[in-house]
Amino acid sequence: MRVTGNLGRNLRVAALASAALFAGSAHAQSTVITADKMVDVLTGKMIDNPAIFVGADGRITSIADARTVKWGSDVTHINLSGKTLLPGLIDMHVHLDGPADIGGYRGLEFTDSFWGMTAVKAAQDMLRAGFTTVRNVGSTNRNDIGLKQAIENGYATGPRIVPAGYALGATGGHCDSTFLPPSLEKTDKEEGIADSEDELRYQVRRQRKYGAEVIKVCATGGVFSRNTEPGQQQLSERELRVIADEAHQWGLRVAAHAHGGDGIKAAIKAGIDTIEHASLVDDEGIKLAVARARPVWFSMDIYNTDYTQAEGAKNGVLEDNLRKDREVAQIQRDNFRKAHDAGVKMVFGSDAGVMPHGLVGGQFKVMVQYGMTPIEAIQAATRNAAQALGREKDVGAIAVGRFADIIAVDGDPLADVRELESVDAVIKGGKAVN
Structure with missing residues (x-):
């Protein structure tokens, strides 16, 4: 031409x-x-x-x-x-230390260091699938930070990793450990868990201190946690603003896990940079995202349900989690179309780990099915993602x-x-x- x-x-x-x-x-x-x-x-x-x-x-x-x-x-x-x-390609929402074929209580079969070992193969799978940069939004034992260091120093092969370390959240919320009884839990809070503005501010500083390059926070309940519902708001707008302001002061951006409409709106108003999942966003939330002066991006994982519904039960995922997955899936896809049509800025996020890391390229066809042109879907995983990361000079x-x-x-x-x-x-x- x-x-x-x-x-x-x-x-x-x-x-x-x-x-x-x-x-x-x-x-x-x-x-x-x-x-x-x-x-x-x-x-x-x-x-x-x-x-x-x-x-x-x-x-x-x-x-x-x-x-x-x-x-x-x-x-x-x-x-x-x-x-x-x-x-x-750039995937803005991955969990490299989460094998998709191990769900529910099956995770108790393995020792703590097992998960970091599996992350090595996951990183290779993503790279070979064409994803040369990934944002890892939460890991145990800072596995994402360790893997990033191993890749950069030649001990492992994988994409460029933007790590979050531990995700932040409220006690009993989606980012907390909710599968075990009190007798098997730690007496202290899990890493990243906070219940006051001062504690949340400290957790931002702590994650950055040990290598986080993005802050992940759980603003609402989730699909694959226990004793939470996706629509539940779990941190207030004021608490989310503390996290955003503290992170921005240190030059970090913030990703908020937010399925529910109220939590999405609170996160947008608080200055959060990317809204993860955005499943139950309402018209007001979409308008807020379009109008906000500081750019906000939706990262909507609209493909992985195909895998979780087909393979989840076999992998050990609890029926209650599969129930939430079914209830949210089509609503999220319809809201993806609605948000895109309204002009919301959007990036590619697969939630790899919920599904196998090497299969995430399958999401492009679903993004096109629900309203994007092919070039828009590609730009979501390249140009847009680089902008949302603040790394337009690099990738x-x-x-x-x-x-x-x-x-x-x-x-x-x-x-x-x-x-x-x-x-x-x-x-x-x-x-x-x-």
Whole structure:
């Protein structure tokens, strides 16, 4: 296709600059990635014959037309002929240390360190599915922080992780331990659990101290906890505002688990950055989300019910949890459509861990089924997610200065978003993932 406007001019300038650069100093680049086409998620356009040059630091240095530039023999060439390139995908709601096939009381069969071990495979599965960045919204024993450190230091393979450490919540709420009798519980509160504004403020500081890069809070009850209902508000607007203000002061963003309408509205009014699930949002909540000056994003996991209803009982999930899952599922999907139609900002969040981590690409088709165009669904998992993370300089687009986190598919994902269910190649930081 012919590229016009500012993008076309930029590509022509980049091509000329690249040609001059590589004529005399190919050593300035370390890798070039070529393919037939590339999705530019910032414009929504398809680009022909991209040549993406990557420096030794894994960041993109220039993008040109592969037909007009040359590179030296000392430049590694990743040739993805016949493929379409997209930015590495971003999942804004995962639990890497939660195997989907272990539910209910079956978790008591395993020792405490078991869950961190399973996170290693989950991270690999997500990376190979094309998700080069994930936001892990709550883990036990800070497994997400430890795994992030292991990946960054070469001891494990996986995506870039934005960890939360322990999720914050009220005693007896969704983020607390609610499956055991008092005689088997700790005498002190679980990590992250707080029952006053001062305690909540302390927990924000404590999670940050030990490596959290996002704060997760449970504003309402949940589906897969015991003795809570999804619609129950469990923290007040004032308590949520304390969390948001404290986190923002430290430069952190906040994700609020919120199924119920009142909890969603309280979280939006309190300044929370992303609303997780948003299942029972009402018209007033949608209007608040659209109108708020500080951007708020909905992260709605509208695919995983297919797995939980099919496999949950076999995996040990309690019937009461499956009941809540059934009651919420279709309402959430309908509200996804309503929120999207109203103009709510939306990101991709799968709740991987509730379903197997390697299957999360299946959510794209459901997002399209419930109102998004393919490019909007893709942007939710790239451009929008990077904005919601505050990491637009690093991830979310194939653009100069950002990490060369790139995936490739055979067909045209703008015509058939199900191409993203089976990714053909994954590149992270300019290096191919095996």
